[in-house]
Amino acid sequence: MNKQILDSFTKDALEAARANNTYRSMRLMETPESSHVKIRTANGVSQEQILLASNSYLDLANIDELKQAMAQAVLEWGTGSGGARLTTGNKMPHQELEEFIAKFKGEESAITFNTGYMANVGTISSLCGKNDFIFSDELNHASIIDGIRLSRAKCFVYKHNDMADLRRVIQEAEKSRTYAPTSPIPHKLIVTDAVFSMDGDLANLPELLRIAKENDCLLMIDEAHATGVLGKTGRGLAEHYGCAHADVTVGTLSKAVAAEGGFVAGPKQLTEFLKNKSRSFIFTTAMAPAVAAAACNNLRYIDAHPERVQALRDNVKFFYESLKREGVNVEQSPSAIVPIVIGDEAKAMQVSAKLQELGILIPAIRYPTVAKGQARLRASLMATHTKEQLQTAASVMADLIRHLD
Structure with a gap:
């Protein structure tokens, strides 16, 4: 190993971090x-x-019946999945989890990923390409930002939770379009966190829905910090506001649900599209079936309590x-x-x-x-x-x- 070269890559950055x-x-x-x-x-x-530093908001990880259920799932399904979902990794606990997520979120279908990060990256980079427009809140999570970068779409960042500025950047995007006969019509996607992880404030879902409809945009929200937290029964931002759902709802199973993994919920055609298009779903080993079983049991517990x-x-x-x-x-x-x-x-x-x-x-x-x-x-x-x-x-x-x- 060439330690001198490795040190040159890392030393200055670490020293600067300590200094500031x-x-x-x-x-x-x-x-x-x-x-x-x-x-x-x-x-x-x-x-x-x-x-006072945990995202395990409902403290489900220490409930005896849920721990015992996961232990039983390991005994039944083993410690790993053995492959990607599209080869040998797909197991009954994965399907049962997706069916319950869809029911819990009030959607037609759901698809699970190994992490919420992978769900965001895989969904955004699948839905949009280099000819498309994405409108992103300036305080969105890094996984959303990375998904936008991978998509190669043209990104327009709007001021945090500022609906007037969102309208402005949508108009700006329209003005930048090329209207040559051979030019593809861009897809347009508004994407936002539901709960912003460093400020704790909420996206204005009713107004976002209105703006998306008026401007022919898809709306995607990331409910990482909303699922299990917002709404009377913890179903998220739409339940909190009493309004319609976004077109695409992303979430995680590692926070209030106290397991591991991420998900996308929405129409059946969306989840079928992601199964066939999302690289972070296709090219990774599936989550362990015992983890999927634990996540499903924990979600059922939230539903019942x-x-x-x-x-x-x-x-x-x-x-x-x-x-x-x-x-x-x-x-x-x-x-x-x-x-x-x-x-x-x-x-x-x-x-x-x-x-x-x-x-x-x-x-x-x-x-x-x-x-x-x-x-x-x-x-x-x-x-x-x-x-x-x-x-x-x-x-x-x-x-x-x-x-x-």
């Missing part, structure tokens, strides 16, 4: 992810923590109220993501580190995940947090913010 407070490292968790965990510190000591979704919603409301009582300036959202913007990267890291010393794990989110100067503490709530835990976190955080240099 954007260097990343991983924590080691010694217990299953839940509202209360143990973290191993740098000096090897186990430390009790209130966990809407009170779990309500408990999460109650916790979100209580935490916002606690922060405001403590004098912390936050804008409330119905999602389970609560951003507390600090601004300076070093100060955000300072508060996060001190919180962890005091037994509260809330990560500092910094550039390039968010814009420079917009560093924040990103709290993620779970249905099983107690009011005492949330009040403690709010009080300690407020005190640390008040005493920042």
